[in-house]
Amino acid sequence: MTLQRTAYRSAILHSIADPQEVGLDNSFEFFEDGVLVVENGHILDVGPADEVLARHPSGMSVTQYEHKLITAGFIDTHIHYPQTGMIASYGEQLLDWLENYTFPEELKFKNPVYARQVANIFFDELASNGTTTALVFGTVHKESVDVFFEEAEKRKLRMIAGKVLMDRNAPDYLTDTPESGYQDSKALIEKWHNKDRLLYAVTPRFAPTSTPEQLATVGKLLEEYPDVYMHTHLSENKKEIEWVLELFPERDSYLDVYDHYKLLKNRAVFAHGVHLTDCECKRLSETGSAIAFCPTSNLFLGSGLFNLPKMEQHGIRVGMGTDVGAGTSFSMLQTMSEAYKILQLQQQKLHPLKSLYLSTLGGAKALYLDDKIGNLKPGKEADFVVLDLHATPLMSFRMQQAKTLEEQLFVLMSLGDDRTVSKTFVYGEKAYDAEGTTEPEMVTKKKAS
Template sequence: MSIKSVPHDAESAASCVAYRAHILYFRGRPASSGEDDATISLEDGLLVVEDGRIAQVGDYDTLAPALDADTEIVDWRGKLIMPGFIDTHVHYPQTDIIASPATGLLPWLETYTFPTEARFGDPAYATDVARFFVDELLRCGTTTALVYCTVHPESADALFTESHARNMRMVAGKVMMDRNCPEYLRDTAESGARDSEMLIQRWHGKGRQMYGLTPRFAPTSTEAQLAVCGELAQQYKDVFIQSHVAENADEIKWVSELFPQARSYLDVYDRFGLLRPRAVYGHSIWLDETDRMRMRDTGAVAAHCPTSNLFLASGLFDFAAADAAGMAYTLATDVGGGTSFSMLQTMNEAHKVARMSGSHLSAHTMLYLATEGAAQSLDLGGTIGTLAPGAEADFVVLDPHATPLLARRTARAESLEELLFALVMLGDDRTIAATYVAGRKM
């Protein structure tokens, strides 16, 4: 048969399209050395996408002859196709205050975050930032994110509207915050619950949108607000929960004063039924062994935010202790405390944080954590984070020649781990040649 191959810049919007490239994805966590049976690597592979889902994946020579004669094959040879990246903790209202100077977390919130978030009651302003934010995620190869909005329901509506227009699988939620914040950003236990439930009913399950109950962090919620949040989590068992825990020493001391009956910062959330599958807690730096075991037993997930932790000098995530406890963890940018939307740059910093605490993250492991590992931790395995047949066709095309230095280094790679490690350590938004959402090039 004759094969209809087209360059990537000439692809159409046909319902069935195949993509030829080096294809990489994971079916389990790779060993610390990198390459093993958990990794699927097809150097001359073919990814067949039909109606927004992965239909087939395999070697080009095997699959191409069996394709229908009119199937378009988009030629990405020389590039690497992977699942789209999953950012498990990011604040879209902080887009415009990224890289703002501060002496620590709490002063940063007071000086930059709260005044900026006050503007998101204006739907036009929220829409403008949401549009830029979603575009930036896609430009950096991120196809799913767990997003914090502001206390204003309008901010969540704006984000979901932009995400839905692009057919992204997105998790987001209105922040709940009824104390220890400026009056202009304060809701109540009742209004926070009412607004959150309204947004759940409006957006959760609409297309690919998913809702996350979002108490900002324990110090800004009263016991009454945490209690109603727990009630909503019990009522809507398939929504997500997202908050912060054990990020900063000053914050931990404050929590112990506000909740003297709690054993630990994490225990505050546990007492209100907020530890369960699909509960994701940003940072999780200063946990003890009991906390980590509790995270494991409840199915809650830690979102490690290395660029933010280094920028705000919050501390170093303990990979070895998390692994020893069997606690699930993922990677996240935490923009705007984090200093980049790029998950590749986030992996770069995660590797350094791990080395500083005596651990080693292979490139295989880091890419797994940002794709299949994140999907499994979020109870979305088989849906996103993979290129296995049946999954939603969210994927990115990485260019090993995106910069002169990257091209020079990858040309000398003597193993797959070396190639991937160069992409992780030297890559950034320029490395993303294309991003596809549900099979559509963005």
């Protein structure tokens, strides 16, 4: 934790509201020469440099970043840490991809040594891509989640994760039972939920891999622990939807399966939602449930095109997700770029300020954490990222042609990737530095006025 008051001077941009609700001009704050002040892991002050520096005592350490942009840490609302080692697996759609790639890889996580190795690679990748919070799938093994939380706690991360529940339509080596899944989840909740910055998500993989008996235990856990999360998949693939309706012929729709077992609620996050009906959208909105928009995996698996305006019309909370390993990058910048293309294919537009919102404050709202993270307002936890506007020769040249803030932001999202992330700060402490510890930074002391 940062015990000393420190400040960072650079261009600063952050979302303060949904552009769709308040208009583009009222959705952000931008300080061309700004200062962000951090103390005890929280943001103390932010604003124009001259105003902020005048409010603080002389002798405060100020680190200045040239040709950089500070914004809130990215929030990934759907990702699988056990799939880190199988990202970029060729040539299947969802159901075959699970059978041929996902399940064999997840078997390895019965070994906590392997799980810990992957967890650390996973957290390193998040940090180098500027992601400071994520909603994360583990595996069916309780050990994989224990290890994940142990490593997240060491790094002071705000992470949400859970053990996968899966008692049918999967290999025997990856199934649990309704009772064992319930007991394992209960033990993990008691151990990790609300410990430091960690939170728990009850995690049925998706309706086809859970019996009615297991889905009932999910509802029971949510009733017993009303402030935990529920994290699963929904309407990603048309064959998947057909399968769900075959398995649950008494239910009206895919979402109705989850609704019947009381899984829709605040802090319920459904990944994908590519093929939702208006009735399903209405129900998601009524219950305060959220959707994770996962553009790279929807394209990679050929699942379909997410209809963001439809979600907005129904008032559904939406965050951005990479969905690694079906998703093809840990980078939220690359994910924003693919999101733009998905809407283009539907003759719709995705403004760069809306993309920034979905990847920061929108994700925080989807997770009901916008009182703690998502932007740089004083009082929030000090998770932020320093982006390099000249990270590559092409980006540097393109930035010289950019005439507006929106154009600069769109260049970042179109050309940016992990090379664009200069530094990542977690709870006020530097968690990643592209140049290592030897990079010369302009550190000065604020002079007495």
